[in-house]
Amino acid sequence: MPKDILLELGLEEVPARFMRPAMEQLQSRMERWLTESRIGFASIQVYGTPRRLAVIVREAADKQTDIHEEVKGPARKIALDENGAWTKAALGFARSQGIEPEQLFLKELNGVEYVYANKSSIGTETSAVLGDGLASLIQAMTFPKNMRWGDKEMRYVRPIRWIVALHGTDIVPLEIAGVQAGNISRGHRFLGAEVTIDEPAHYVERLREQYVIADADERVAEITRQIDALAAEKGWHIAVKDDLLEEVLFLVEYPTVLYGTFDEAFLHIPQDVLITSMREHQRYFPVLNAERQLLPFFVTVRNGDATGLDQVVKGNEKVLRARLSDAKFFYEEDQKLRIIDCVHKLDSIVFHEELGTIGDKIRRLHAIADALALAVETDRETALWVSRAADICKFDLVTQMVYEFPELQGMMGEDYARKAGEPEAVARAINEHYKPRYSGDPAPDTLVGCIISLADKLDTLVGCFAIGIIPTGSQDPYGLRRQATGIVQVLLERGLPLTLHMMLDIALDVHEKAQLLKRSSEEVRRDLIEFFGLRVKNVLADTVRYDVVDAIMASGYDDVKQTVARAEALMQAVAAEEFKLTAESFNRVCNLAAKAESEAIDPDRFEHDAERELFERWSEVHQAYEAAFADASKALAVLGRLQDPVNRFFDQVMVMAEDEAVRANRLALLANIAADIRRYADFSKLVWAS
Numbered sequence: 001m002p003k004d005i006l007l008e009l010g011l012e013e014v015p016a017r018f019m020r021p022a023m024e025q026l027q028s029r030m031e032r033w034l035t036e037s038r039i040g041f042a043s044i045q046v047y048g049t050p051r052r053l054a055v056i057v058r059e060a061a062d063k064q065t066d067i068h069e070e071v072k073g074p075a076r077k078i079a080l081d082e083n084g085a086w087t088k089a090a091l092g093f094a095r096s097q098g099i100e101p102e103q104l105f106l107k108e109l110n111g112v113e114y115v116y117a118n119k120s121s122i123g124t125e126t127s128a129v130l131g132d133g134l135a136s137l138i139q140a141m142t143f144p145k146n147m148r149w150g151d152k153e154m155r156y157v158r159p160i161r162w163i164v165a166l167h168g169t170d171i172v173p174l175e176i177a178g179v180q181a182g183n184i185s186r187g188h189r190f191l192g193a194e195v196t197i198d199e200p201a202h203y204v205e206r207l208r209e210q211y212v213i214a215d216a217d218e219r220v221a222e223i224t225r226q227i228d229a230l231a232a233e234k235g236w237h238i239a240v241k242d243d244l245l246e247e248v249l250f251l252v253e254y255p256t257v258l259y260g261t262f263d264e265a266f267l268h269i270p271q272d273v274l275i276t277s278m279r280e281h282q283r284y285f286p287v288l289n290a291e292r293q294l295l296p297f298f299v300t301v302r303n304g305d306a307t308g309l310d311q312v313v314k315g316n317e318k319v320l321r322a323r324l325s326d327a328k329f330f331y332e333e334d335q336k337l338r339i340i341d342c343v344h345k346l347d348s349i350v351f352h353e354e355l356g357t358i359g360d361k362i363r364r365l366h367a368i369a370d371a372l373a374l375a376v377e378t379d380r381e382t383a384l385w386v387s388r389a390a391d392i393c394k395f396d397l398v399t400q401m402v403y404e405f406p407e408l409q410g411m412m413g414e415d416y417a418r419k420a421g422e423p424e425a426v427a428r429a430i431n432e433h434y435k436p437r438y439s440g441d442p443a444p445d446t447l448v449g450c451i452i453s454l455a456d457k458l459d460t461l462v463g464c465f466a467i468g469i470i471p472t473g474s475q476d477p478y479g480l481r482r483q484a485t486g487i488v489q490v491l492l493e494r495g496l497p498l499t500l501h502m503m504l505d506i507a508l509d510v511h512e513k514a515q516l517l518k519r520s521s522e523e524v525r526r527d528l529i530e531f532f533g534l535r536v537k538n539v540l541a542d543t544v545r546y547d548v549v550d551a552i553m554a555s556g557y558d559d560v561k562q563t564v565a566r567a568e569a570l571m572q573a574v575a576a577e578e579f580k581l582t583a584e585s586f587n588r589v590c591n592l593a594a595k596a597e598s599e600a601i602d603p604d605r606f607e608h609d610a611e612r613e614l615f616e617r618w619s620e621v622h623q624a625y626e627a628a629f630a631d632a633s634k635a636l637a638v639l640g641r642l643q644d645p646v647n648r649f650f651d652q653v654m655v656m657a658e659d660e661a662v663r664a665n666r667l668a669l670l671a672n673i674a675a676d677i678r679r680y681a682d683f684s685k686l687v688w689a690s
Contacts, residue, residue, distance in 0.1 A: 001062055002040075002042075002059035002060060002061055002062060003059075003060060003062065003126075003167055003168035004056060004057060004058055004059065004060065004166075004168065004199065004200035004201055005055075005056065005057040005060045005130065005166065005167055005172075005200065006054070006055075006056050006057075006164060006165070006166040006197065006199075006200035006203055007030075007054065007055050007134050007137075007138075007163075007164070007165050008047075008052055008053070008054035008162075008163065008164035008165075008185055008197075008203070009052065009053045009054070009138060009160060009163060010051060010052050010160065010161045010162035010163065010164075010185065010186060011051055011052065011053070011156075011157065011158040011159065011160060011161060012051070012158040012159045012161065013050045013051055013158065014050060014051070014053075014157055014158050014250075015145075015157075016050070016246075016247045016248075016249075016250035016251050017247065017250075018143055018144060018157060019048050019050070019053075019216075019250040020048075020216075020246065020250070022048065022053055022141065022143065022157070023046045023047075023048045023053065023216070024046075025141060025142070026046050026053055026055050026137075026141065027044055027046045027055060029137050029140060029141070030044055030046075030055050030057065030137060031044055033133055033136075033137055034057065034060070037064060037129060037133060038064040038065040038067070038123060039060055039061050039063075039064055039065075039126055039129075040060070040061040040065065041057050041058065041059060041060045041061065042058040042059035043057075043058045043059075044056070044057055044058070045058070047203075047204070047214040047215055047216065048214075048216050048250065049212060049213075049214060049216075049219075049250070049252075049253040050250055050251060050252070050253060050303075051186070051189070051253065052185075052212075052214070054164075054203070054214060056200050056203060057200075060126060060167075061126060062125065062126055062127075063123045063124065063125050063126055064123030064124050064125075064126065064129070065123050066120070066121065066122050066123045067119065067120060067121040067123075068118075068119075068120050069118075069119050069120075070107075070116050070117070070118060070119070071097055071116065071117045071119050072109070072114050072115075072116055073089075073090065073093035073097075073104070073114060073115035073116060073117060074089045074090060074093060074114065074115055075112055075113065075114050075115075076106055076112075076113035076114065076115065078090075079093075079104075079106075079114075079115040086101050086104065090104060090115050093115060093117065094117065097117040097119050098119075099117050099118075099119070103117060103118065104116070104117055105117075105118075126167065127167055127170065127172075130165075130167055130172050131165075131172050131173045131174040132174075134165055134172060134174055134181075135174045135175075135176060138163075138176055139154075139176065141156075141157075143156075143157035145157070147159075152177050152178065154176070154177045156177070159177075160176055160177050160179050161179070161186075162179060162182075162184065162185065162186060163176060163179050163180070163181040163182070164181065164182065164183060164184070164185050164197055164203075165181035165182075166183060166197065166199065166200050168199060168200075169198060169199050171183055183196055183197050183198065184196055184197075185197055185203075185206070185207065186210075187207060187209075187210020187211055187212050188210060188211035188212050188253050188254050188303075188304070189253075190304060191210070191211040191254065191304055191305060192207075192210030192211045192212060193210060195207065195209065195210050211253070211254040211304070211305065212253045212254060213253065213254060213255070216249060216250075219249055219252070219253075219255060220245065220246075220249045222255055223245065223248065223249065223252075223255045223257065223301055224240075224245075226255070226256070226257035227240060227257055227285070227299060230257055230259060230299065234259075234287075234297075236287045236288070236289070236295065236297070237287070237288040237289065237290065237292065238285050238286075238287055238288075238299050239275070239285060239286045239287075239288055240285055241279070244279055244283065244285065247283065248283055248301050251283070251301075251303065252301055252302070252303035253303060254303065254304055254305065255301045255302070255303070256301065256302045256304060256305055256306050256309070257299060257300075257301055257302075258299070258300060258301075258302055258309055258312060258313055258316075259287070259297055259298065259299045259300075259313075260297065260298055260300070260313045260314075260316050260317040260320070261296055261297050261298075261317065262296050262297075262298065262317065262320055262321060262324060263296065263321070263324075264296045266296070266324045266327075266328060267294065267296060269324070269327060269328055269331050270331070270411070270412075270415050271293070271294045272408060272411050273327050273331060273401065273405070273408065273412070274286070274294055274324065274327070275294065276405050276407060276408055277323050277324060277327050277405070278298055278320065278323075280405065280407070281323050282298075282300070282316070282319065282320055282323060283300065283301075284298040284299065284300045284316075284320070285298065285299040285300065286298060286299075287299060298316075298320060300316060326404070327401070327404070330399075330400040330401045330404055331401055333400055334399040334400055334401050334412070334416060335416065335419060337399065337416075338420075339392055339395050339416070339417065339420055339422075342392075342395035342396070342398045342399065343359075343362070343391065343392055343394075343395050344359075345398040346358040346359040346362060346394055346395070346397065346398065347359035347360075349397065349398070352463070352464075352467075354467045354516070354518070355463045355464075355467065355516060356516075358394055358397065360514075361394075361459060361460075361463075362390070362391065362393070362394055364459050364463075364510050364511065364514060365390050365393070365452070365455045365456055365459050366387065366390040366391060366455075367510045368454075368455040368458055368459055368506055368507050368510050369386050369387070369389075369390040369451050369452055369454075369455035370383070370386065370387060370390070371506040371509075371510075372386075372451050372454055372455055372498065372503070372506065373386040373387075373451055375497075375498060375502060375506070376447075376451070376496055376497055376498065378447065378451075382425070382447060382448060385423055385425040385426050385429070385448045386429075386448050386451050386452065388422070388423070388426050389425070389426045389429035389430060389433070389448055389449075389452050390452055390455065392413075392417065392422070392426070392430065393413070393429065393430050393433050393452055393456070394413075395413060395416075395417075395430075396409060396410070396412045396413035396416060396430070397409060399412060399416070409434065410430060410431040410432075410433065410434040411431050413427075413430035413431060414427045414428060414430050414431035415427075417430055425446060425448045426448070428445075428446055428448070428449055429444070429446060429448040429449040429451075429452050431449075432444035432445065432446060432448075432449025432450075432452070432453060433449055433452035433453045433455075433456050434453070434456075435449070435453060435486075436485075436486050436489050436490075438482075442493065443486075443489050443490045443492075443493040443494055444490065444494070447494075450490050450494050450496060453486070453490055454487055454490055454496075454498070454503065455507075457483040457484070457486055457487050458487065458503055458504070458506070458507040459507060459510075459511075460478065460480070460483050461480055461483050461484060461487075461507075461528060461531075462504065462507040462508055462511050462524065462528065463511060463516060464478055464480055465480075465519075465524050465527055465528055465531075466508075466511055466516055466517045466518060466519060466524050467516070467518045467519075468518060468519065470527060470531075471531075480531075481535070484531055484532055484535045485535050485538075487503075487532075488532065488535045488536060488539060488560055491560045491561055492539070492560060492561055492564060495561055499558045499559050499560075500528075500529060500532050500557070500558050500560065501525075501529070501558050504525050504528055504529070505525075508521045508524060508525060529558075532557070533553065533557055536553070536557045536560055536563060536564075537549060537553055539564065540552065540553075540563075540564065540567050543568075543571075544567045544568070544571050545571060545574070547685055547686050547687040548567055548570050548571050548574060548686065549567065550682070550685040551570065551681040551682050551683060551684075551685040551686055552566050552567040552570060552681050554678075554681065554682035554685060555678055555679060555680060555681050555682060562629075562630070562632065565631075565632035565633075566632045566635075566636075566680060566681065568632070569632040569633040569635075569636050570636065570680075570681055572633070573636055574686060580688050581643065582640050582643045583683040583686055585642070585643045585646045585647055586639075586642075586646075586677045586683045587683055587684045588646070588650060589646060589670050589673050589674050589677060590674045590677060590678060590682075590683075590684065591684075592655055592667065592670050593667065593670040593671040593673070593674035594674075595656075595667055596664070596667035596668055596670065596671035597664065597667070598664060598668050598671075599668050599671045599672050599675070600668055601615065601665060601668045601669050601672065602665050603615060605661060605662055605665040606665070607662060608652055608653050609652075610645070610648045610649045610651070610652040610653050611649055611653050611666060611669065613645050613648065613649075614642075614645040614646060614648070614649045614669065614673075615669055617641065617642060617645040618642060618645075618669070618672065618673050618676075621638055621639065621641050621642055621676075622672075622676060624638045625638045625639055625676055629679075635680065636680060639676065639677065639680060642673060646673070653666065655667065655670070
């Protein structure tokens with residue numbers, strides 16, 4: 001009869017950021033072990049709190065599934081010698097299947113005889129394999145950081161304090177790090193007590209009686225419910241960020257939402273400073289009004305019930321007052337600094353030992369930004385703003401506020417620059433040049449911000465690639481993938497008239513003049529173009545069919561915005577069934593054009609009306625195609641005008657004529673047409689439904 005399985009691992013408090021991955025790992029490992037062990041089950045549910053990881057398997061089969069299967073071995077001609085005796089190959093096959101040679105037999109498959117073995121295995125009782133299986137599962141768990149405790153040799157995320165292991169109502173015999181499994185769990189550290197779990201089905205309810213909500217989904221729903229109720233009661237907007245909610249979720253076992261206040265005098269400090277201090281240091285949720293302006297309140301979540309809540313509120317208010325007082329002091333002291341003095345201090349901060357200081361980076365960034373401003377043909381005033389923003393965009397890195405809260409870099413620079421009388425465009429660019437900071441963050445709004453953002457990211461990318469720092473696998477300590485993705489996003493969202501080669505040439509020239517290239521500029525450019533290609537491909541893959549992506553990317557992606565436009569236009573085109581015929585015509589042209597040795601066309605050598613017609617139509621289309629290429633949909637439509645004359649050409653003209661000059665001329669015509677086709681896409685990569 002099927003029984004439920006419960007495994008609970010009781011631990012000292014686990015870091016909140018480890019919990020979600022640990023729960024997912026526990027579920028996948030349990031599912032894999034059950035499958036490999038041939039133990040059927042109905043479902044798996046995982047649970048997690050700061051002090052426990054648990055999994056319940058519903059309706060686990062009482063024994064392993066029996067195996068009865070025929071396993072194919074070597075062919076007869078290999079398995080038998082000339083005397084009809086089993087060869088070493090057959091005997092080795094028998095050993096690998098755990099059977100005697102007499103149990104081998106021959107069977108025909110597709111006209112060929114092979115040796116087969118009947119492999120049977122009677123399933124073992126689940127209870128007999130469960131102890132070793134669960135012990136192995138626990139020991140196989142991996143975490144970002146492990147520790148040792150006491151005199152134990154075992155390393156684990158945190159010390160193991162108790163284990164609950166049940167199969168139905170029976171305790172599963174296992175021991176890990178000197179802790180014997182039983183049926184005794186522990187409730188909330190302060191409100192609960194030890195609790196006996198009589199069977200897995202009662203696990204969640206028994207813990208709830210001891211002030212532990214084991215189900216993470218239920219716990220987050222309860223936190224959200226209480227926050228929503230408080231917001232509705234007070235008429236507040238409580239700013240709940242998902243990452244902070246996730247962290248708070250795994251800091252509590254029994255959540256109670258509460259709120260407190262702070263002195264309104266702190267509100268003259270920039271809102272971002274206050275919010276960051278509350279979120280990062282105290283794990284508080286800020287409170288905003290209908291206009292999204294900060295109010296002098298905060299919301300937090302207690303790990304416990306509502307008993308003595310007034311004292312808890314006072315304690316939190318006292319701690320926050322100290323934090324905000326520090327922020328106020330830093331903010332006021334920072335404003336006494338001169339921007340020029342801050343900029344000079346950047347020369348003493350190392351960016352990278354082979355790339356110099358941040359001051360060196362600023363000088364390279366300035367040169368790149370000026371060149372980019374020239375390339376996009378900014379007016380004189382904008383060019384001056386770009387130069388000034390490039391000079392001071394990192395000055396806030398030496399302020400006390402950014403030292404305390406690194407995530408405020410740029411935001412504090414904008415505020416301080418504005419107060420120091422810098423032009424508004426320059427102040428905004430200091431903040432915007434870090435954008436996009438993360439996935440989903442928008443590109444800079446202003447042209448100055450876009451140019452400084454591109455210059456900063458290009459300097460980092462080219463500098464790192466120049467000295468051989470290239471991301472491999474999951475390793476990317478300098479965030480180069482994010483930097484390249486940010487550049488692609490800026491080009492797409494703001495439509496700047498810049499190509500990848502144009503930008504890389506500018507940045508490479510600056511680095512070459514600074515004598516920072518440890519590899520040839522050609523090699524660095526090639527690697528970076530390939531690196532950007534993966535980023536562009538990722539952007540296309542979100543909305544475009546894989547074969548369309550391959551077709552477009554094969555024609556180049558130097559102009560990122562135009563590449564995306566071509567992909568979108570081709571995606572629409574392939575939705576029409578008749579476009580398959582167009583693509584087939586294009587592919588015939590490109591296949592034969594590969595045989596051409598020259599693109600020089602002599603119209604006097606045309607012998608058939610069909611080739612004259614194709615040449616004349618292509619001449620018209622080529623000019624229209626050049627003029628329309630900026631409009632991807634229009635360009636594809638213009639290119640499509642070649643379909644009919646191409647088909648007539650192939651129907652009526654023998655391309656590979658015996659006369660070498662005539663043949664070369666016809667191939668040259670196709671080579672010119674193919675060049676236009678390949679400029680748009682490699683249509684041979686399109687996949688059509690059969």
